[in-house]
Amino acid sequence: xxxxxxxxxxxxxxxxxxxxxxxxxxxxxxxxxxxxxxxxxxxxxxxxxxxxxxxxxxxxxxxxxxxxxxxxxxxxxxxxxxxxxxxxxxxxxxxxxxxxxxxxxxxxxxxxxxxxxxxxxxxxxxxxxxxxxxxxxxxxxxxxxxxxxxxxxxxxxxxxxxxxxxxxxxxxxxxxxxxxxxxxxxxxxxxxxxxxxxxxxxxxxxxxxxxxxxxxxxxxxxxxxxxxxxxxxxxxxxxxxxxxxxxxxxxxxxxxxxxxxxxxxxxxxxxxxxxxxxxxxx
Numbered sequence: 001x002x003x004x005x006x007x008x009x010x011x012x013x014x015x016x017x018x019x020x021x022x023x024x025x026x027x028x029x030x031x032x033x034x035x036x037x038x039x040x041x042x043x044x045x046x047x048x049x050x051x052x053x054x055x056x057x058x059x060x061x062x063x064x065x066x067x068x069x070x071x072x073x074x075x076x077x078x079x080x081x082x083x084x085x086x087x088x089x090x091x092x093x094x095x096x097x098x099x100x101x102x103x104x105x106x107x108x109x110x111x112x113x114x115x116x117x118x119x120x121x122x123x124x125x126x127x128x129x130x131x132x133x134x135x136x137x138x139x140x141x142x143x144x145x146x147x148x149x150x151x152x153x154x155x156x157x158x159x160x161x162x163x164x165x166x167x168x169x170x171x172x173x174x175x176x177x178x179x180x181x182x183x184x185x186x187x188x189x190x191x192x193x194x195x196x197x198x199x200x201x202x203x204x205x206x207x208x209x210x211x212x213x214x215x216x217x218x219x220x221x222x223x224x225x226x227x228x229x230x231x232x233x234x235x236x237x238x239x240x241x242x243x244x245x246x247x248x249x250x251x252x253x254x255x256x257x258x259x260x261x262x263x264x265x266x267x268x269x270x271x272x273x274x275x276x277x278x279x280x281x282x
Contacts, residue, residue: 033213034059037098038066038085049084067106070127078130091229100135194241205258208233210273216281224280230255
């Protein structure tokens with residue numbers, strides 16, 4: 001049950017709402033946009049690896065169907081179901097992180113009901129264990145792949161043999177040229193965009209998140225971007241002087257924090273989302 005807006009505006013009542021079964025994620029974030037880690041279609045159910053919905057699902061309907069669909073598979077068939085979607089998703093590390101934390105959420109949900117003899121779900125527990133084993137194995141494989149990837153190092157330009165003062169001058173010229181090339185390379189990765197008011201950075205990140213999840217209206221619901229991960233968004237933010245020296249994982253945490261604080265029911269954000277949708281999908 002969703003709490004009335006006037007309750008949410010009262011600090012004391014808002015603090016007490018969780019104790020009476022309100023203010024849950026399904027109450028306040030039902031209409032949040034979701035990232036389609038697992039491929040889905042709108043239409044009649046088919047016995048393949050896709051998720052099927054009669055109409056566009058909410059975030060919680062979509063996430064629950066990922067695990068409900070797992071009940072149709074056992075053992076290695078379950079692994080093939082997961083890898084069907086994993087192979088199609090471009091950001092492998094983000095997919096694995098999503099699945100890891102969702103498995104934890106599902107296992108905690110079952111653990112809270114362990115005293116109800118009619119809700120033991122042995123097959124469901126076995127599938128969650130198989131999924132967790134796959135996640136752990138894939139995390140190790142990705143970590144090994146990162147370590148095995150060589151970092152390209154440009155070969156230094158050959159230093160011509162020159163006697164005396166000519167050799168010193170030649171080395172100084174070479175160092176100047178190398179310094180210039182290194183500076184150009186650094187400028188390629190570090191932008192100089194500077195907001196006049198740094199307080200607008202949160203709204204800028206909100207804009208990027210809305211753009212990332214923008215889809216065409218109607219049944220087809222074609223997204224604006226084929227791929228746009230938090231890593232990509234962090235690369236954009238690093239072009240701003242404010243974030244030029246931040247690491248990717250630090251910026252990903254910042255992006256996630258802004259996402260949690262976003263209220264998509266805010267009239268300003270709703271108006272912005274509709275305007276962008278009308279602009280890109282007239």
